[in-house]
Amino acid sequence: MxxxxxxxxxxxxxxxxxxxxxxxxxxxxxxxHSFDFIFKKDLDRIAEYDAxxxxxxxxxxxxxxxxxxxxxxxxxxxxxxxxxxxxxxxxVVLDDLFRQNSIPSPRSLLFDGDYDQKNLKRIFDYLGxxxxxxxxxxxxxxxxxxxxxxAEFREISARYLRHAxxxxxxxxxxxxxxxxxxxxxxxxxxxxxxxxxxGGWKVKSLVDGKQQWGKVVPIxxxxxxxxxxxxxxxxxxxxxxxxxxxxIKEIGGRFFCIxxxxxxxxxxxxxxxxxxxLYEKIIDRLASGRPVKPGTYRLNEPF
Amino acid sequence: MTIVVSxxxxxxxxxxxxxxxxxxxxxxxxxxxxxxxxxxGYYVSMHAELCGCRVTPRCSDILDTHRNPLLMIRASRAGxxxxxxxxxxxxxxxxxxxxxxxxxxxxxxxxxxxKSESQMYRTxxxxxxxxxxxxxxxxxxxxxxEAVQVFGETDVPExxxxxxxxxxxxxxxxxxxxxxxxxxxxxxxHFEPAAKKEVDWALVRERVHALKGR
Numbered sequence: 001m002x003x004x005x006x007x008x009x010x011x012x013x014x015x016x017x018x019x020x021x022x023x024x025x026x027x028x029x030x031x032x033h034s035f036d037f038i039f040k041k042d043l044d045r046i047a048e049y050d051a052x053x054x055x056x057x058x059x060x061x062x063x064x065x066x067x068x069x070x071x072x073x074x075x076x077x078x079x080x081x082x083x084x085x086x087x088x089x090x091x092v093v094l095d096d097l098f099r100q101n102s103i104p105s106p107r108s109l110l111f112d113g114d115y116d117q118k119n120l121k122r123i124f125d126y127l128g129x130x131x132x133x134x135x136x137x138x139x140x141x142x143x144x145x146x147x148x149x150x151a152e153f154r155e156i157s158a159r160y161l162r163h164a165x166x167x168x169x170x171x172x173x174x175x176x177x178x179x180x181x182x183x184x185x186x187x188x189x190x191x192x193x194x195x196x197x198x199g200g201w202k203v204k205s206l207v208d209g210k211q212q213w214g215k216v217v218p219i220x221x222x223x224x225x226x227x228x229x230x231x232x233x234x235x236x237x238x239x240x241x242x243x244x245x246x247x248i249k250e251i252g253g254r255f256f257c258i259x260x261x262x263x264x265x266x267x268x269x270x271x272x273x274x275x276x277x278l279y280e281k282i283i284d285r286l287a288s289g290r291p292v293k294p295g296t297y298r299l300n301e302p303f
Numbered sequence: 304m305t306i307v308v309s310x311x312x313x314x315x316x317x318x319x320x321x322x323x324x325x326x327x328x329x330x331x332x333x334x335x336x337x338x339x340x341x342x343x344g345y346y347v348s349m350h351a352e353l354c355g356c357r358v359t360p361r362c363s364d365i366l367d368t369h370r371n372p373l374l375m376i377r378a379s380r381a382g383x384x385x386x387x388x389x390x391x392x393x394x395x396x397x398x399x400x401x402x403x404x405x406x407x408x409x410x411x412x413x414x415x416x417x418k419s420e421s422q423m424y425r426t427x428x429x430x431x432x433x434x435x436x437x438x439x440x441x442x443x444x445x446x447x448x449e450a451v452q453v454f455g456e457t458d459v460p461e462x463x464x465x466x467x468x469x470x471x472x473x474x475x476x477x478x479x480x481x482x483x484x485x486x487x488x489x490x491x492x493h494f495e496p497a498a499k500k501e502v503d504w505a506l507v508r509e510r511v512h513a514l515k516g517r
Contacts, residue, residue, distance in 0.1 A: 040437050041392040043372070060340045063436055066370050066406060073376055086362055092346055096323075096353045112320045112343075136341055164341040166323065 001033040001287040004049035006067040008039065008056040019268035020279075021055065027279040033287055038067075046070050051077040051286040058263040059089040059137060079285065080262045081292040084242045088262035090136045091168045098257060101238045101296075104231070105257045106132075106173050106249075110166040111157060120150065123169060132170040135160040144202060146172060173256060177214070178203060179248040181224070181232040182264055182271060182278065184285060185241050188232065190275045191224050193217040194247070203247075218273035231255050242292040243282065307511055308347050309334035311504055314511045319343040323350050331358040332514060334507060336477050337496040338365045339411070364473045368494045371404045371439035375491075381472035383465055384490045386444070386483060390437045394427045396420070400443035402483065403427070404493050407436035414481050414493060416443060441492055445485035451497045452480055454510040458503075461489045469494070476510075477502055 005024065012018045021037070028035035038045060038052075040063045046052060052071035056064040058080050065085055071078040087093055098105040109123055111133075124131065133156045135143035143160065147153035160167045175196075182190035195214035199207040203214055224232075232246050235257055245264025249256045264271070272278055306329050308322045309315040314334065317325060323346060331351040335344030338360065345365055351358035367373040372390055379385050390406065391398075398417075403426050405413035413430055417423045430438045450462035454477075455470030457463060461484050469480060469491070479501070481493035 039392075040390075043390045043437060060366050063406065065366070066372060066437070069367065069370070069373050070376070073373070082363070082366075086349075086366070090341070090349070093349050093353065096350055100353055110320075110323060165343055166320070166346070 001051065002049045003028055003033050003035045003051045003053060003283070003286050004038045004042075004046065004071075005035060005053045006039075006056055006064060007037050008063075011055055014267070016267035016269065017265070020266040020272065023268070023272075023279050024053070024283065028283045028287075031280070031283060031287070033283065040067075043067060043070065046076070047074050049076060050289075052079075053282070053286055054078065054080045054263060057139060058085045059139070060086060061089075061137065064263075075291075077286055077289060077291055079243050079282070079292060081240065081242055081294075083294045084240050084244070084262040084292065087239050088244070088260050091134045091138055091259065092136045092166060094259055095168050097238055101235075103235055103238075103257050104255060107171040109169045111161075111169050112166040113157070113161045115154065120153075124150070124153075127169055127171045130172045132172050133157055133160060134168040134170065136164045136167065142204070146201065173249050173251060174201065175249045175251060177217075178258060179228055179246075179250060179255075180216075180264070180271070181228065181246045181248060182221075183232055183236045183244045183246065184278075184281055186233055186236050188221040188224060188229055189243070189278050189281060190271050191219045191221045192271055193219065216267075216270040218270060218275075220274040225250075225255075228255050231257065235260060236295070238295045240292055240295045243285075305330045305332050305515060307332045307334065307515065308351075309511070310336070310343070311507060314508055319347050322347055327351070327354055327356060329356060331356045332476070332511065333358060333360065334476050334511060336499045336502050338475065338478070339369055339496055340366060360473065360475045364475065368473050368475055368478070371406055371493055372437075374494055375439070378469070378472065378491050381468060383468045383472065384488060386441045386485075386490045386492055388439045388441045390439055391427065392431060392437045393434050394424050398440055399423050402441045402443045402447065402481075402492055403430055404439045404441075405430040405436065406439055407432050411495060414447070414449075414495075416447065418443070441483075443483070445483040445490075447492075448482050448484060448489070450480045450482065451478070451501050451503070453477055453503060453506050454514075456506065456510075465489055465491050477507065 025035040058064045069082045130146040130148045145156045177193040177195040180192040180194050194203045197212040197214040245261040247258040306316045308317045333347045338344035348358050401417045403415045415426045450457040450459035452466035455467045457466040479497040482489045
């Protein structure tokens with residue numbers, strides 16, 4: 001089997017991420033497959049491969065989406081598939097998906113820039129302060145901010161609305177960590193706790209003027225709380241049977257989904273620390289010849 | 304029953320924003336002059352799909368038509384005459400005269416005619432956002448024409464057949480086609496949103512009424 005792994009230069013900038021890419025390659029080769037890194041200059045070569053593994057940041061705005069869609073159009077097995085990218089890349093779409101499928105998540109509203117006092121009152125009465133504002137294209141906790149007052153709300157929302165309409169507003173749910181649940185083929189793949197850095201409220205927060213990441217605590221997937229595992233599987237069944245990383249908050253013994261990432265990150269010694277077989281499982285899925293299928297809601301695909 | 308969601312109030316059963324807050328289960332016709340990702344036109348189709356509705360246009364069609372190589376692959380398969388393209392991610396020599404298109408999602412109206420080496424260098428640098436995105440390069444062989452199509456109709460005579468086939472294949476109600484007329488034959492090069500003022504809204508209304516009346 002010939003596997004192409006679509007990457008960008010930045011995927012090799014940290015030792016931890018480059019290390020996982022090397023492990024994907026060696027795992028594939030040990031199993032008798034070829035595994036090539038392909039860059040945007042190689043897009044025209046996608047047809048040569050049996051399966052495409054997307055590791056560059058996905059979003060319909062990015063070249064990774066073009067790579068995924070080209071592979072899909074050419075009948076290749078592709079992780080991330082374009083359907084999952086379309087669903088997971090937009091917080092507006094995820095918000096909609098949570099509503100449609102009764103997924104427990106923070107209370108939320110969409111906002112299109114209607115600053116009428118009546119509308120603002122409705123928003124603040126429902127969500128309270130502080131209110132969390134999310135641009136639809138948020139990645140790695142960027143473009144997610146908290147507003148503690150109407151003035152802050154107006155300033156942040158106006159900034160986000162310049163690039164996308166609508167944006168998502170959410171109630172603030174403080175917690176010291178988010179669960180990160182890795183799921184492949186609607187089965188648990190790995191489990192971590194992503195802690196907020198000291199003094200921050202997001203996994204990547206601005207603390208004392210510096211962007212800081214919180215620590216990552218890996219946990220064996222077999223030790224996942226049952227309700228957490230059930231929720232994670234229920235959510236991915238809505239999206240598809242590809243590879244996902246779900247961010248879930250635990251508040252008072254209840255679980256609330258914050259987001260579903262179609263292209264979860266892998267860093268050496270973190271996500272893979274307790275369940276190192278994740279490399280093999282992902283390579284086997286790519287080599288299976290079985291395309292990634294969309295989840296429980298209807299989306300008509302061309303071709 | 305087809306629900307019309309339109310930014311043109313006269314026609315609409317729903318405005319786009321009201322639609323996003325509703326739950327429907329009928330067929331949906333989404334009329335917008337701009338369906339780009341993260342614009343309201345896109346979210347209306349996405350919301351309809353999440354509700355399980357049949358929607359025109361579909362999200363996958365929207366995204367495919369707005370990224371040049373995906374448009375070219377699908378248009379060729381649909382029997383639309385197209386010009387060959389190459390994807391490049393940095394400056395290359397001897398590619399001009401050419402018609403270049405951004406494959407990055409930010410640049411609108413990116414169509415650039417390139418007739419010299421220095422112009423090619425500048426164009427690739429700009430459309431690739433300093434080599435961050437690929438650029439689609441097609442040979443410049445004939446007269447370049449732009450045609451705003453509305454439900455497969457256009458008032459540009461050379462573009463009529465392509466506009467009809469384009470709408471049959473992709474079902475994008477409104478948008479601008481870029482084509483080249485080579486030896487008397489029109490060839491599709493690109494698709495992009497039309498500016499609101501470029502659209503014949505009277506024709507849009509007429510077509511919407513006809514579709515609703517069916």
